Amino acid sequence: MLAPDYLDHAPDALVALWQEVEDTILRDVARRIGKMDALTPTANWQLWRYQQTEAVRKDVVKLLARYTGKSEAEIRRLMKEAATAALEAEDEIYYHYGKEPTPFEESTPLQNLLNAGYRQTAGSFSNLTATTANTVSGAFEQALDRAWLQVSSGAFDYKTAVKRAVDGLADSMPYVTYPSGHRDTLEVAARRCVLTGVNQTCAKLQLERARQMGVRYVQTSCHAGARPSHAEWQGKIFALNGFYGV
Structure with a gap:
């Protein structure tokens, strides 16, 4: 099996990618909030709010598409590296007892299991990121509404309201919300998704290798x-x- 230290650091490169996504999203949304006109007639405000929300959604979709390609390549690399490490450790035991396991690259059953694990993990990952655009645009709308209400009610001046809205973004987006209602930041959800895929796939590979060796x-x-x-x-x-x- 894979050592805990290995698993602890295996997703680091992928997590770093999605931390970068979060930072890019937050900077863009903060910039848009900063461009709020002080106070405009309600109809103009609603139109501007709608236009900005749609622009945020489209920009986030483009950003996610770009990073998903990088992430899928990283997931494939990670899965293959983990599978190789897991099998090499146990193959040493088989060699010790005079058995000759088929090299991983030459074993069709093992390759099929690895590819199935990759597809499942990549699919789960896509499901996680698919909700992000709506989550981000929803948080953006809420931040705008809070700032507008604070200014229009006279509770805060324009600059203070905008600053409070921008400061509050890091606490509210982007999140992945599960059916249970539990929420995780995007990089935490990505980490859990990948670790689950790696663990399950390597376990299946090791069991198949054991069967091949007559265990x-x-x-x-x-x-x-x-x-x-x-x-x-x-x-x-x-x-x-x-x-x-x-």
Whole structure:
């Protein structure tokens, strides 16, 4: 299996990409808020607000399209690197006992599993980023509305209202909201998505390699601090065919 230290740093390059996306989005939205005219008639304000929101949505879609291409290439690289590292570590055990595992690059079943894992992870990643444009434009609209209300009510002057709106953006966007209602920043969601894909894919590759080598039993790893539902499975021996017996 992959060491915790390896997994901890594996997504770093991808996370950095999406931190860059967040920074670019925030700068653009802050610039647009800063261009708010002090106070214009309500009809003009509503038209300007609509135009700016549509412009934000289109710009974010373009930005995401550009970075998604980079991210997909990074996901593919990461998956292959992790798969190679996971298999090389266990192949040493097979070599020690005189077995000859087929090189990873020459094994069609392993390559198919890796490609399936990549497609699933890339698909999950696309689903995460697909919601971002609407999330960003929604947060932008809310920031504009708050600033407008603060100025029109006389509670704050124009410059203070704009500054408060800009300062509040980092706390409200961009997020990925899950069906449960839980929210994560985009880079945190990307990290979780990739780690899940890497872990699941490498586990499938290792099980397939074990079957190829005629392995009948496996022992699960164990570590401190596991969740109760996971702890009960730690350090035990299981049969690959579903039946345990010695």
